[in-house]
Amino acid sequence: MATIFRRKLKTKTTYVVQVRRKGFKTLVKTFNTKPDAIKWGRSMENNLDKGLTTDFTEASRVMLKDLLKRYLKEHKHRHKKGWRMEEYRVGYILQDPLAEVNLLALSTKDIAEFRDRRLETVCGTTFNKDLSFLKVVIDVAIHDWGISIPFNPCINVRRLRQPRPRSRRLEGDEQKRLIEACAISDNKYLKSMVQFSIETAIRQGELLKLSAKQINWSDRVMTLTDTKNSEDRVVPLSEKAHLILRSQIMRIDGKIFPITKDSLKFWFKQAKRRAKIKDFRWHDLRREACSRLFEHGLSLVEVQSISGHRDPRVLLNTYTKLDPKKIVKKLG
Numbered sequence: 001m002a003t004i005f006r007r008k009l010k011t012k013t014t015y016v017v018q019v020r021r022k023g024f025k026t027l028v029k030t031f032n033t034k035p036d037a038i039k040w041g042r043s044m045e046n047n048l049d050k051g052l053t054t055d056f057t058e059a060s061r062v063m064l065k066d067l068l069k070r071y072l073k074e075h076k077h078r079h080k081k082g083w084r085m086e087e088y089r090v091g092y093i094l095q096d097p098l099a100e101v102n103l104l105a106l107s108t109k110d111i112a113e114f115r116d117r118r119l120e121t122v123c124g125t126t127f128n129k130d131l132s133f134l135k136v137v138i139d140v141a142i143h144d145w146g147i148s149i150p151f152n153p154c155i156n157v158r159r160l161r162q163p164r165p166r167s168r169r170l171e172g173d174e175q176k177r178l179i180e181a182c183a184i185s186d187n188k189y190l191k192s193m194v195q196f197s198i199e200t201a202i203r204q205g206e207l208l209k210l211s212a213k214q215i216n217w218s219d220r221v222m223t224l225t226d227t228k229n230s231e232d233r234v235v236p237l238s239e240k241a242h243l244i245l246r247s248q249i250m251r252i253d254g255k256i257f258p259i260t261k262d263s264l265k266f267w268f269k270q271a272k273r274r275a276k277i278k279d280f281r282w283h284d285l286r287r288e289a290c291s292r293l294f295e296h297g298l299s300l301v302e303v304q305s306i307s308g309h310r311d312p313r314v315l316l317n318t319y320t321k322l323d324p325k326k327i328v329k330k331l332g
Helices: 034-049 064-073 083-094 108-118 124-143 174-183 190-200 204-209 239-246 261-275 284-295 300-307 312-318 324-331
Strands: 002-008 013-019 027-031 221-224 233-236
Touching: 002 034, 013 034, 027 034, 064 083, 064 124, 083 124, 108 124, 174 190, 174 261, 190 204, 190 239, 190 261, 190 284, 204 261, 233 300, 284 300, 300 312
Parallel strands: none
Antiparallel strands: 002 013, 013 027, 221 233
């Protein structure tokens, strides 16, 4: 049965409730008022009668928005490379009715309704990322903050089918037109950045961070640090890639391509419009590069070491699209 002890402190009086039942762990909780203590004690006794020993009281007092705000406040996301995206994700979830749902009452139905609202403006892949993020936040609440709920409802929500990977490459004379358009751009780095990306399969983020100290000029290799998968990798440079780097003006800060992500996006978009190239993204240059490396005769392991893909299936399925005409020439 429940036993209540009155504890008098210097500034206030609290009430400690103990619920003991043979065969179960003793439950203890402190309250500021006696009515709350009595109510909790009765609730726990009823749960024990049903064989339930978990206390869901705290979960019944918080909303999903409280978890999201605490997740950011305690910097649970800052160790991740995509922490800025998680802050953005929290921002739009807080504006959705889902944020106002009580954690204990949160159900798969609530998340399904959130999915339907999201799909009005985003694709299924984006919702899958939202779902994964919500699962992580709720798991943190359960394991790190000790907020008990019957189960994480995100587990039972079906993920949407992923769309087929993009297969876009530069076709026909598109590369020539693109390079020419970049050459007459007001941004003097654009042409070199496009050519260097095609030669090395470097990610955009790695390209923008590249500095002279990462280049071993004598061995003709570059060391990419703090990459997407948190592993450093050494990338061999083709003769053309090496010449591109040599042609850049060395700055005091060592930056090879001193341009921001937003600026690159703007100038690249203008160059594509001038070259009359549609449905081509900067990241498609990475597919172009990986495909060319295979066409040059490099093995899967060699290309993987250059591109930095941990999973060769991703490299083959998403970042490789070989030209059938070149394969025909090999067949003879």
